[in-house]
Amino acid sequence: MSLATQIMVVDDEETICxxxxxxxxxxxxxxxxxxxxxxxxxxMAKKHFDVYFVDIKMPGMDGLELLGRLKEKQPDANVIMITxxxxxxxxxxxxxxxxxxxxxxxxxxxxxxxxxxxxxxSKALRDENETLxxxxxxxxxxxxxxxVAQSDAMHHVFSIIEDVAPTGTPVLITGxxxxxxxxxxxxxxxxxxxSDGPFIAINCGAMSETLLESELFGHExxxxxxxxxxxxGRLEMxxxxxxxxxxxxxxxxxxxxxxxxxxxxxxxQRLGGNQSISTHFRLLSATHRNLSQLxxxxxxxxxxxxxxxxxxxxxxxxRERLEDVPALADHFLDLYVQETGKRLEGFTQRAxxxxxxxxxxxxxxxxxxxxxxxxxLARGRMxxxxxxxxxDTSSKDCRLGTLTLHEVEIxxxxxxxxxxxxxxxxxxxxxxxxRSTLNRKIKRFHxxxx
Amino acid sequence: MAVSVIAAxxxxxxxxxxxxxxxxxxxxxxxxxxxNQFDATRIIKQLAFFRDGAxxxxxxxxxxxxxxxxxFVYGESQLGGKAALVSxxxxxxxxxxxxxxxxxxxxxxxxGHLLGLGHCWESFCIMHFSSNxxxxxxxxxxxxxxxxxxxxRHLRTVVADEK
Numbered sequence: 001m002s003l004a005t006q007i008m009v010v011d012d013e014e015t016i017c018x019x020x021x022x023x024x025x026x027x028x029x030x031x032x033x034x035x036x037x038x039x040x041x042x043x044m045a046k047k048h049f050d051v052y053f054v055d056i057k058m059p060g061m062d063g064l065e066l067l068g069r070l071k072e073k074q075p076d077a078n079v080i081m082i083t084x085x086x087x088x089x090x091x092x093x094x095x096x097x098x099x100x101x102x103x104x105x106x107x108x109x110x111x112x113x114x115x116x117x118x119x120x121x122s123k124a125l126r127d128e129n130e131t132l133x134x135x136x137x138x139x140x141x142x143x144x145x146x147x148v149a150q151s152d153a154m155h156h157v158f159s160i161i162e163d164v165a166p167t168g169t170p171v172l173i174t175g176x177x178x179x180x181x182x183x184x185x186x187x188x189x190x191x192x193x194x195s196d197g198p199f200i201a202i203n204c205g206a207m208s209e210t211l212l213e214s215e216l217f218g219h220e221x222x223x224x225x226x227x228x229x230x231x232x233g234r235l236e237m238x239x240x241x242x243x244x245x246x247x248x249x250x251x252x253x254x255x256x257x258x259x260x261x262x263x264x265x266x267x268x269q270r271l272g273g274n275q276s277i278s279t280h281f282r283l284l285s286a287t288h289r290n291l292s293q294l295x296x297x298x299x300x301x302x303x304x305x306x307x308x309x310x311x312x313x314x315x316x317x318x319r320e321r322l323e324d325v326p327a328l329a330d331h332f333l334d335l336y337v338q339e340t341g342k343r344l345e346g347f348t349q350r351a352x353x354x355x356x357x358x359x360x361x362x363x364x365x366x367x368x369x370x371x372x373x374x375x376x377l378a379r380g381r382m383x384x385x386x387x388x389x390x391x392d393t394s395s396k397d398c399r400l401g402t403l404t405l406h407e408v409e410i411x412x413x414x415x416x417x418x419x420x421x422x423x424x425x426x427x428x429x430x431x432x433x434x435r436s437t438l439n440r441k442i443k444r445f446h447x448x449x450x
Numbered sequence: 451m452a453v454s455v456i457a458a459x460x461x462x463x464x465x466x467x468x469x470x471x472x473x474x475x476x477x478x479x480x481x482x483x484x485x486n487q488f489d490a491t492r493i494i495k496q497l498a499f500f501r502d503g504a505x506x507x508x509x510x511x512x513x514x515x516x517x518x519x520x521x522f523v524y525g526e527s528q529l530g531g532k533a534a535l536v537s538x539x540x541x542x543x544x545x546x547x548x549x550x551x552x553x554x555x556x557x558x559x560x561x562g563h564l565l566g567l568g569h570c571w572e573s574f575c576i577m578h579f580s581s582n583x584x585x586x587x588x589x590x591x592x593x594x595x596x597x598x599x600x601x602x603r604h605l606r607t608v609v610a611d612e613k
Contacts (some may be wrong), residue, residue: 013518015491015518016519018491018516018518019491019517019518019519019520020519022528022529023517023519024519024531025529026563026569026579027568027569027579028568028569044550081521105518105519106485106517106518106519106520106521107519107520107521108520108521108581109522109523110581110582112519112520113579150475158452164508208600320569342512361486
């Protein structure tokens with residue numbers, strides 16, 4: 001009973017038009033009447049109608065001809081044919097031409113109400129589908145806007161995505177936690193031939209084996225205690241789309257065998273079921289673990305590894321592409337400034353220096369959290385070192401184990417220079433090197449006073 | 451008896467000052483032989499021209515009625531208009547109380563249309579559409595708060611117009 005829904009009644013009998021109009025107006029619809037097919041076409045050219053009730057037998061252009069013309073001009077139109085002279089032949093012809101139903105006059109009040117309910121439900125579903133499709137198109141168009149990167153390393157990753165995405169080949173995305181493996185997987189899906197299909201992601205490391213099995217394969221009603229109704233699994237949901245198995249290094253050997261079978265046979269059975277269900281999807285997986293090492297330790301099956309690892313896409317950690325840090329920091333700053341409504345213009349040189357000096361063991365995810373925290377704590381117009389003091393403390397704890405010797409040297413030289421307020425003599429003395437050696441290192445490491 | 455019950459309910463539930471006119475002749479002009487029913491739309495048009503001073507007329511007929519598009523109707527009215535019609539033909543029940551309640555509900559529903567109310571989403575409102583007797587029996591003999599407010603608002607306008 002939506003006021004926005006527009007109905008057109010087309011009938012050469014004025015009484016029929018009036019009766020239908022009276023009926024639909026009481027249900028809150030907006031109704032217009034047309035006495036002929038030509039009048040209906042003239043009106044539809046000027047105004048959009050959602051539902052048409054068209055009499056089959058009319059002088060001049062009959063209902064079936066009008067139906068064809070309507071569907072030609074407005075393919076999504078809901079057209080319901082009405083007639084006092086019901087015949088199977090005209091009903092079949094109307095349905096072939098795209099009518100959504102056929103009513104013989106006079107009809108029961110129940111019949112008309114149920115029909116309108118069904119038409120409106122179908123319209124709502126189609127509208128929702130259209131909106132989702134538009135959102136998907138928009139997401140596809142703005143795909144690369146979601147990636148903030150200036151480094152060659154990440155541009156290399158993007159070029160691999162563009163090459164690999166349309167092929168449908170299984171891809172194993174590797175990289176430390178927080179580098180954005182799921183974002184990469186989504187990008188692969190959006191650029192693939194299956195992009196109109198679903199993107200189904202599941203974190204295999206986040207659940208127990210039995211729960212994971214139920215999530216992946218689904219179950220029939222009564223398959224286990226608590227299975228009160230049948231449920232589709234992710235493998236089934238991913239049909240004609242992409243399945244993304246995150247943290248695939250965490251799944252058991254038994255589960256690897258079950259998945260291998262599905263990947264090879266492209267069929268599965270729900271838990272507690274005996275019906276074979278067909279499913280076709282593109283498999284993307286990701287892990288932060290070294291799967292070759294796990295294979296050597298007999299904790300990962302080699303046959304499964306080769307099935308999922310047709311193409312490997314390594315995503316470099318943030319510490320190996322520190323040049324991306326300023327752009328990412330600005331990106332997250334914009335994001336959280338919008339969220340919190342704070343007026344922040346950027347980072348001080350010293351704050352940027354601290355962000356650049358940090359090793360980011362938690363990668364982009366950690367950087368995002370750090371910026372969120374700094375935005376919340378910030379009092380001035382700029383994010384300064386005082387908003388990032390917690391970073392210094394935590395960085396000492398976590399960075400040493402992951403840095404290279406070269407990175408440790410850069411960080412230490414910078415730290416001593418900062419401590420000595422960039423007094424070269426004092427810093428050189430503390431480092432136990434000559435002033436000229438320190439000056440050479442400052443030049444070579446591109447260190448500047450912040 | 452049914453007419454008195456209907457009049458009492460229109461007065462008590464909808465707040466309509468109701469009078470009962472003497473019976474009129476069977477509306478043969480509206481008889482549709484092929485359907486063996488009376489065309490409600492035609493009868494309503496005649497009722498609307500009936501001059502007795504009342505702003506709304508509600509006809510009550512013992513025959514089965516229909517509209518040009520529907521195989522039968524329990525009642526029919528002009529939305530925001532002057533006349534409505536209720537048929538008792540399909541409302542009969544072995545229990546007289548049920549029959550009178552059905553007659554009162556349909557009359558109140560059609561009176562609501564005369565006052566400009568459309569069908570209501572609320573299943574506990576007399577203005578909710580019921581296509582069969584089972585659905586009609588499950589409705590209360592009352593309007594929801596929103597419909598009641600609309601009726602009062604409309605009646606104030608009618609009284610102001612009469613003055």
